[in-house]
Amino acid sequence: MKDNGLLITGMVILSVGTYGFRLAGQLLRARMRFPPRAVRLLETAAVVLLTALVAVTAFTQGHGFAGYARPAGVAVAGLLAWRKAPFVVVVLAAAVTTALIRLG
Amino acid sequence: MAKDITLVCLAVGLVAVSYGAIAVVSGFPLWLPMVQSVLVLAGSSELLFTGLVAAGGNPVAVACAGLLVNARHVPYGLALQPGVTGSGWRRLLGTHVMNDESVIFALSADTVGATTAYWACGLGVLIAWPGGAAIGALLGSVVHDTNAFGLDAMFPAVILALVLPKLRDRGTLRAALAGAAIALAAVPFVPAGAPVLLALVAVVMAAKEQEAR
Numbered sequence: 001m002k003d004n005g006l007l008i009t010g011m012v013i014l015s016v017g018t019y020g021f022r023l024a025g026q027l028l029r030a031r032m033r034f035p036p037r038a039v040r041l042l043e044t045a046a047v048v049l050l051t052a053l054v055a056v057t058a059f060t061q062g063h064g065f066a067g068y069a070r071p072a073g074v075a076v077a078g079l080l081a082w083r084k085a086p087f088v089v090v091v092l093a094a095a096v097t098t099a100l101i102r103l104g
Numbered sequence: 105m106a107k108d109i110t111l112v113c114l115a116v117g118l119v120a121v122s123y124g125a126i127a128v129v130s131g132f133p134l135w136l137p138m139v140q141s142v143l144v145l146a147g148s149s150e151l152l153f154t155g156l157v158a159a160g161g162n163p164v165a166v167a168c169a170g171l172l173v174n175a176r177h178v179p180y181g182l183a184l185q186p187g188v189t190g191s192g193w194r195r196l197l198g199t200h201v202m203n204d205e206s207v208i209f210a211l212s213a214d215t216v217g218a219t220t221a222y223w224a225c226g227l228g229v230l231i232a233w234p235g236g237a238a239i240g241a242l243l244g245s246v247v248h249d250t251n252a253f254g255l256d257a258m259f260p261a262v263i264l265a266l267v268l269p270k271l272r273d274r275g276t277l278r279a280a281l282a283g284a285a286i287a288l289a290a291v292p293f294v295p296a297g298a299p300v301l302l303a304l305v306a307v308v309m310a311a312k313e314q315e316a317r
Contacts, residue, residue, distance in 0.1 A: 003163075007136065010163025014153060015143035017171040022202045025181020026189060032182075037314060039179045045307045046173045047276050048283035050148055050267045052303030053155050055284035058260040060291045066256075073257030074264060081265040087118055094261030098254030 073098030105213065105221060112205050113228035116147070117236035119262060123151055124240025126259045129247050130158035141237035145230065146203060149173040151263055152300075161297020169301055180207045185215065188222050201226025279310035 025034075058074040060066055077094035085093075120141065127137040132154060144150050149170035156166040180202055181189075188210055189198035201222075206229065210222035247255065271277045283303030290299040 004133075006163045007132075007157070010153065010157065010167040011136070011140050011143065013164060013167040014149060014170045014174075015140075017167070018144055018146055018149065018174045018177065019200060021171075021174055021177040022181060022199045025178040026184065026199065027181075028178075029182050029184075029186065034179045034182050039176075041307065041311055041314070042175050042179065043270070044276050044279050044310050045304065046148065046176060047267055047270045048280050048303050048307050048310075049152060049169060049173055049300060050263055051271070051280035052283045052287035052300045053152055054260045054264045054267065056287050056291060056299050057155055057159070057263075058257070059288060062296070063292050069254070070257045070260075073254055074260045077257070077261035078264050078268065081261075081268045087115060087265055090265045091122055091258050091261050094257040095254040098257035100254075102251075102254065 069098045069101040072101055105209070105217070106224070109209060109221070109225045109228055112209075112225065113232040116205065116229050117232035119147060119266065120233045120236025121240035121243070122258060122262050123147065123154070124237035124242075125244035125247075126240075126255070126262070127154045127158075127237075128241045128244030129255055130154065130259075132158070134241050134245055137237045137241045138234065141234040144170075145200060145233060146174050146177075147233065148263070148266060151259075151266075155259060155263070156297045156300060159296045161295075161300075165301070166297055172304075176204075177202055183207065184210060184222070185218055188219050190219075190223075198223070198226070201230050203229055205229055275310065275313070279306045282306040282309060 054074070058066070058071045073094040073096075076097045077090045080093050081090045124137040124141070128134060137150075137154070140150055140153070144153075152173055153163075153166055153170045156169065157163050184202075184207065189195055189202065203226065206222050206226035209225045210218045213221040247253075267280075271280055283306035286305055287299040287303040290302045294302065
Protein backbone atom coordinates (compact mmCIF):
# COMPACT_ATOMS: atom_id res chain seq x y z
CA MET A 1 0.00 0.00 0.00
CA LYS A 2 3.01 2.25 0.45
CA ASP A 3 3.66 2.10 -3.31
CA ASN A 4 1.83 5.13 -4.70
CA GLY A 5 2.59 4.22 -8.32
CA LEU A 6 0.86 0.85 -8.00
CA LEU A 7 -2.00 2.46 -6.09
CA ILE A 8 -2.54 5.03 -8.85
CA THR A 9 -2.32 2.34 -11.55
CA GLY A 10 -5.06 0.38 -9.79
CA MET A 11 -7.21 3.47 -9.42
CA VAL A 12 -6.80 4.40 -13.10
CA ILE A 13 -7.71 0.86 -14.24
CA LEU A 14 -10.84 0.96 -12.08
CA SER A 15 -11.84 4.47 -13.27
CA VAL A 16 -11.22 3.97 -16.99
CA GLY A 17 -12.75 0.49 -17.01
CA THR A 18 -15.87 1.65 -15.16
CA TYR A 19 -16.33 4.54 -17.59
CA GLY A 20 -15.92 2.07 -20.45
CA PHE A 21 -18.70 -0.12 -19.03
CA ARG A 22 -20.95 2.93 -18.64
CA LEU A 23 -20.38 3.84 -22.27
CA ALA A 24 -20.47 0.30 -23.71
CA GLY A 25 -24.11 -0.45 -22.86
CA GLN A 26 -25.30 2.74 -24.55
CA LEU A 27 -23.25 2.09 -27.69
CA LEU A 28 -24.31 -1.55 -27.92
CA ARG A 29 -27.96 -0.81 -27.35
CA ALA A 30 -28.83 -0.58 -31.04
CA ARG A 31 -27.00 -3.76 -31.92
CA MET A 32 -27.58 -6.35 -29.22
CA ARG A 33 -29.72 -7.61 -26.38
CA PHE A 34 -28.11 -8.67 -23.14
CA PRO A 35 -29.52 -12.05 -22.04
CA PRO A 36 -31.34 -11.65 -18.68
CA ARG A 37 -29.39 -14.64 -17.35
CA ALA A 38 -26.10 -12.80 -17.90
CA VAL A 39 -27.47 -9.74 -16.09
CA ARG A 40 -28.47 -11.88 -13.12
CA LEU A 41 -25.10 -13.57 -13.06
CA LEU A 42 -23.25 -10.23 -13.02
CA GLU A 43 -25.43 -9.15 -10.11
CA THR A 44 -24.72 -12.39 -8.25
CA ALA A 45 -20.97 -11.98 -8.86
CA ALA A 46 -21.03 -8.48 -7.33
CA VAL A 47 -22.97 -9.65 -4.27
CA VAL A 48 -20.70 -12.70 -3.81
CA LEU A 49 -17.54 -10.55 -3.92
CA LEU A 50 -18.94 -8.01 -1.44
CA THR A 51 -20.26 -10.67 0.97
CA ALA A 52 -16.89 -12.43 0.92
CA LEU A 53 -15.26 -9.07 1.69
CA VAL A 54 -17.59 -8.67 4.69
CA ALA A 55 -16.68 -12.16 5.96
CA VAL A 56 -12.92 -11.73 5.49
CA THR A 57 -12.72 -8.25 7.03
CA ALA A 58 -15.06 -9.21 9.90
CA PHE A 59 -13.35 -12.45 10.95
CA THR A 60 -9.70 -12.23 9.96
CA GLN A 61 -6.62 -10.11 10.50
CA GLY A 62 -3.60 -11.01 8.39
CA HIS A 63 -3.71 -14.80 8.06
CA GLY A 64 -5.52 -15.50 11.31
CA PHE A 65 -8.62 -14.93 13.43
CA ALA A 66 -9.35 -11.30 14.35
CA GLY A 67 -10.80 -12.12 17.78
CA TYR A 68 -14.44 -12.12 18.86
CA ALA A 69 -15.04 -8.39 19.35
CA ARG A 70 -15.10 -7.40 15.67
CA PRO A 71 -17.37 -10.17 14.29
CA ALA A 72 -19.72 -9.56 17.25
CA GLY A 73 -19.99 -5.89 16.31
CA VAL A 74 -20.61 -6.74 12.67
CA ALA A 75 -23.27 -9.30 13.67
CA VAL A 76 -25.15 -6.70 15.72
CA ALA A 77 -24.96 -4.33 12.74
CA GLY A 78 -26.26 -7.06 10.42
CA LEU A 79 -29.19 -7.75 12.71
CA LEU A 80 -30.09 -4.04 12.86
CA ALA A 81 -29.75 -3.68 9.08
CA TRP A 82 -32.00 -6.72 8.63
CA ARG A 83 -34.61 -4.99 10.83
CA LYS A 84 -34.16 -1.94 8.55
CA ALA A 85 -32.61 0.35 11.15
CA PRO A 86 -31.18 3.63 9.77
CA PHE A 87 -27.72 3.38 8.24
CA VAL A 88 -26.06 5.62 10.86
CA VAL A 89 -27.45 3.46 13.68
CA VAL A 90 -26.21 0.27 11.97
CA VAL A 91 -22.66 1.53 11.51
CA LEU A 92 -22.33 3.14 14.96
CA ALA A 93 -23.74 0.00 16.63
CA ALA A 94 -20.94 -2.04 15.04
CA ALA A 95 -18.27 0.30 16.41
CA VAL A 96 -19.81 0.65 19.89
CA THR A 97 -20.40 -3.10 20.34
CA THR A 98 -16.84 -3.95 19.32
CA ALA A 99 -15.37 -1.22 21.55
CA LEU A 100 -17.45 -2.33 24.57
CA ILE A 101 -16.43 -6.00 24.17
CA ARG A 102 -12.77 -4.95 24.05
CA LEU A 103 -13.20 -2.99 27.28
CA GLY A 104 -14.67 -6.05 29.03
CA MET B 105 -39.64 12.47 -6.94
CA ALA B 106 -37.50 15.46 -5.87
CA LYS B 107 -37.86 14.45 -2.23
CA ASP B 108 -36.94 10.82 -2.95
CA ILE B 109 -33.87 11.89 -4.91
CA THR B 110 -32.75 14.20 -2.08
CA LEU B 111 -33.12 11.39 0.47
CA VAL B 112 -31.17 8.96 -1.70
CA CYS B 113 -28.37 11.50 -2.14
CA LEU B 114 -28.21 12.12 1.61
CA ALA B 115 -27.95 8.36 2.21
CA VAL B 116 -25.19 8.14 -0.39
CA GLY B 117 -23.42 11.01 1.39
CA LEU B 118 -23.53 9.14 4.71
CA VAL B 119 -22.01 6.00 3.20
CA ALA B 120 -19.38 8.24 1.61
CA VAL B 121 -18.43 9.80 4.96
CA SER B 122 -17.81 6.33 6.42
CA TYR B 123 -15.91 5.31 3.27
CA GLY B 124 -13.60 8.35 3.39
CA ALA B 125 -12.97 7.96 7.11
CA ILE B 126 -12.28 4.22 6.94
CA ALA B 127 -9.96 4.59 3.93
CA VAL B 128 -7.77 7.16 5.71
CA VAL B 129 -7.84 5.30 9.05
CA SER B 130 -6.70 2.10 7.24
CA GLY B 131 -3.59 3.98 6.11
CA PHE B 132 -4.45 5.42 2.68
CA PRO B 133 -3.30 8.96 1.87
CA LEU B 134 -5.95 11.68 2.20
CA TRP B 135 -6.17 12.19 -1.57
CA LEU B 136 -7.07 8.59 -2.39
CA PRO B 137 -10.74 8.53 -1.30
CA MET B 138 -11.13 12.12 -2.56
CA VAL B 139 -9.76 11.50 -6.06
CA GLN B 140 -11.14 7.98 -6.38
CA SER B 141 -14.68 9.04 -5.43
CA VAL B 142 -14.69 11.57 -8.30
CA LEU B 143 -13.01 9.38 -10.93
CA VAL B 144 -14.72 6.03 -10.24
CA LEU B 145 -17.99 7.29 -8.74
CA ALA B 146 -19.20 3.76 -7.94
CA GLY B 147 -19.40 3.10 -4.20
CA SER B 148 -19.23 -0.67 -3.77
CA SER B 149 -16.24 -1.07 -6.08
CA GLU B 150 -14.37 1.68 -4.22
CA LEU B 151 -15.10 0.01 -0.88
CA LEU B 152 -13.88 -3.28 -2.33
CA PHE B 153 -10.74 -1.60 -3.67
CA THR B 154 -9.76 0.14 -0.42
CA GLY B 155 -10.73 -2.87 1.72
CA LEU B 156 -8.69 -5.39 -0.25
CA VAL B 157 -5.67 -3.14 -0.84
CA ALA B 158 -5.63 -2.24 2.87
CA ALA B 159 -5.60 -5.99 3.62
CA GLY B 160 -2.46 -6.29 1.48
CA GLY B 161 -3.92 -7.16 -1.91
CA ASN B 162 -2.21 -6.13 -5.14
CA PRO B 163 -3.92 -2.91 -6.37
CA VAL B 164 -3.99 -4.04 -10.03
CA ALA B 165 -5.58 -7.43 -9.23
CA VAL B 166 -7.99 -5.74 -6.85
CA ALA B 167 -8.94 -3.16 -9.51
CA CYS B 168 -9.95 -6.06 -11.79
CA ALA B 169 -12.22 -7.42 -9.05
CA GLY B 170 -13.68 -3.90 -8.74
CA LEU B 171 -14.37 -3.92 -12.48
CA LEU B 172 -16.31 -7.15 -12.10
CA VAL B 173 -18.48 -5.40 -9.50
CA ASN B 174 -19.00 -2.51 -11.94
CA ALA B 175 -19.80 -4.64 -15.00
CA ARG B 176 -23.48 -4.16 -14.15
CA HIS B 177 -23.21 -0.73 -15.79
CA VAL B 178 -23.22 -2.41 -19.22
CA PRO B 179 -26.80 -3.72 -18.84
CA TYR B 180 -27.72 -0.34 -17.27
CA GLY B 181 -26.66 1.42 -20.47
CA LEU B 182 -28.67 -1.07 -22.50
CA ALA B 183 -31.75 -0.52 -20.36
CA LEU B 184 -31.79 3.30 -20.49
CA GLN B 185 -33.91 4.99 -23.15
CA PRO B 186 -31.84 6.61 -25.91
CA GLY B 187 -31.01 10.25 -25.22
CA VAL B 188 -31.38 10.11 -21.43
CA THR B 189 -27.63 10.45 -20.94
CA GLY B 190 -27.56 13.55 -23.17
CA SER B 191 -25.93 14.26 -26.50
CA GLY B 192 -22.71 15.91 -27.67
CA TRP B 193 -20.27 16.95 -24.94
CA ARG B 194 -23.00 16.64 -22.30
CA ARG B 195 -22.97 12.90 -22.88
CA LEU B 196 -19.41 12.71 -21.48
CA LEU B 197 -20.79 13.79 -18.10
CA GLY B 198 -24.13 12.02 -18.59
CA THR B 199 -22.25 8.75 -19.02
CA HIS B 200 -20.13 9.30 -15.91
CA VAL B 201 -23.16 9.90 -13.63
CA MET B 202 -24.69 6.52 -14.55
CA ASN B 203 -25.06 4.63 -11.26
CA ASP B 204 -27.48 2.32 -9.42
CA GLU B 205 -29.58 5.21 -8.14
CA SER B 206 -29.78 7.41 -11.25
CA VAL B 207 -30.70 4.41 -13.44
CA ILE B 208 -33.44 3.25 -11.07
CA PHE B 209 -34.97 6.74 -10.99
CA ALA B 210 -34.79 7.08 -14.79
CA LEU B 211 -36.41 3.67 -15.33
CA SER B 212 -39.21 4.31 -12.84
CA ALA B 213 -40.04 7.77 -14.23
CA ASP B 214 -42.35 8.31 -17.24
CA THR B 215 -40.81 8.91 -20.66
CA VAL B 216 -40.79 12.70 -20.32
CA GLY B 217 -39.47 12.72 -16.75
CA ALA B 218 -36.78 10.07 -17.26
CA THR B 219 -34.08 12.49 -18.42
CA THR B 220 -34.77 14.97 -15.61
CA ALA B 221 -34.82 12.23 -12.97
CA TYR B 222 -31.61 10.66 -14.32
CA TRP B 223 -29.69 13.95 -14.30
CA ALA B 224 -31.05 15.19 -10.97
CA CYS B 225 -30.08 11.98 -9.21
CA GLY B 226 -26.83 11.54 -11.15
CA LEU B 227 -25.60 15.07 -10.39
CA GLY B 228 -26.82 14.76 -6.78
CA VAL B 229 -24.71 11.64 -6.31
CA LEU B 230 -21.78 13.36 -8.07
CA ILE B 231 -21.89 15.97 -5.28
CA ALA B 232 -22.88 13.73 -2.36
CA TRP B 233 -20.42 10.86 -2.91
CA PRO B 234 -17.15 12.82 -3.35
CA GLY B 235 -18.33 15.49 -0.87
CA GLY B 236 -19.07 12.90 1.79
CA ALA B 237 -15.82 11.06 1.08
CA ALA B 238 -13.83 14.29 1.51
CA ILE B 239 -15.53 15.06 4.85
CA GLY B 240 -14.95 11.47 5.99
CA ALA B 241 -11.30 11.53 4.93
CA LEU B 242 -10.70 14.71 6.94
CA LEU B 243 -12.48 13.22 9.97
CA GLY B 244 -10.48 10.01 9.59
CA SER B 245 -7.14 11.84 9.49
CA VAL B 246 -7.67 12.75 13.19
CA VAL B 247 -7.77 9.07 14.21
CA HIS B 248 -4.60 6.99 14.14
CA ASP B 249 -5.47 3.58 15.52
CA THR B 250 -7.86 1.44 13.46
CA ASN B 251 -8.88 -0.61 16.47
CA ALA B 252 -9.67 2.41 18.63
CA PHE B 253 -13.41 2.85 19.26
CA GLY B 254 -14.15 -0.38 17.31
CA LEU B 255 -13.63 1.46 14.01
CA ASP B 256 -12.36 -1.75 12.40
CA ALA B 257 -15.89 -3.18 12.74
CA MET B 258 -17.36 -0.27 10.78
CA PHE B 259 -15.99 -1.33 7.39
CA PRO B 260 -17.61 -4.79 7.24
CA ALA B 261 -20.77 -3.28 8.78
CA VAL B 262 -21.04 -0.64 6.01
CA ILE B 263 -20.73 -3.22 3.24
CA LEU B 264 -23.07 -5.65 4.99
CA ALA B 265 -25.73 -2.93 5.27
CA LEU B 266 -25.37 -2.18 1.55
CA VAL B 267 -25.46 -5.78 0.38
CA LEU B 268 -28.15 -7.13 2.73
CA PRO B 269 -31.23 -6.19 0.63
CA LYS B 270 -29.79 -8.24 -2.26
CA LEU B 271 -29.39 -11.28 0.02
CA ARG B 272 -33.16 -11.63 0.44
CA ASP B 273 -33.09 -13.61 -2.82
CA ARG B 274 -32.51 -17.30 -1.98
CA GLY B 275 -30.25 -18.19 -4.89
CA THR B 276 -28.08 -15.13 -4.35
CA LEU B 277 -27.92 -15.80 -0.60
CA ARG B 278 -26.74 -19.37 -1.19
CA ALA B 279 -24.02 -18.26 -3.61
CA ALA B 280 -22.94 -15.45 -1.25
CA LEU B 281 -22.68 -17.76 1.78
CA ALA B 282 -20.76 -20.35 -0.21
CA GLY B 283 -18.41 -17.64 -1.47
CA ALA B 284 -17.85 -16.28 2.04
CA ALA B 285 -17.08 -19.80 3.34
CA ILE B 286 -14.58 -20.40 0.52
CA ALA B 287 -12.90 -17.04 1.20
CA LEU B 288 -12.62 -17.66 4.95
CA ALA B 289 -11.23 -21.16 4.43
CA ALA B 290 -8.58 -19.75 2.07
CA VAL B 291 -7.35 -16.98 4.39
CA PRO B 292 -4.60 -18.97 6.16
CA PHE B 293 -3.15 -20.33 2.90
CA VAL B 294 -3.21 -17.73 0.12
CA PRO B 295 -1.74 -14.22 -0.18
CA ALA B 296 -3.77 -11.29 1.20
CA GLY B 297 -6.53 -10.09 -1.12
CA ALA B 298 -6.81 -13.43 -2.90
CA PRO B 299 -9.43 -15.09 -0.62
CA VAL B 300 -12.17 -12.67 -1.70
CA LEU B 301 -11.38 -13.33 -5.37
CA LEU B 302 -11.59 -17.10 -4.77
CA ALA B 303 -15.18 -16.54 -3.63
CA LEU B 304 -16.04 -16.19 -7.32
CA VAL B 305 -15.91 -20.00 -7.52
CA ALA B 306 -19.35 -19.79 -5.90
CA VAL B 307 -20.60 -17.75 -8.88
CA VAL B 308 -19.55 -20.52 -11.25
CA MET B 309 -21.48 -22.95 -9.06
CA ALA B 310 -24.53 -20.65 -9.10
CA ALA B 311 -24.32 -20.40 -12.90
CA LYS B 312 -24.34 -24.18 -13.27
CA GLU B 313 -27.32 -24.38 -10.93
CA GLN B 314 -29.20 -21.75 -12.95
CA GLU B 315 -28.51 -23.72 -16.11
CA ALA B 316 -29.84 -26.91 -14.58
CA ARG B 317 -33.12 -25.22 -13.69
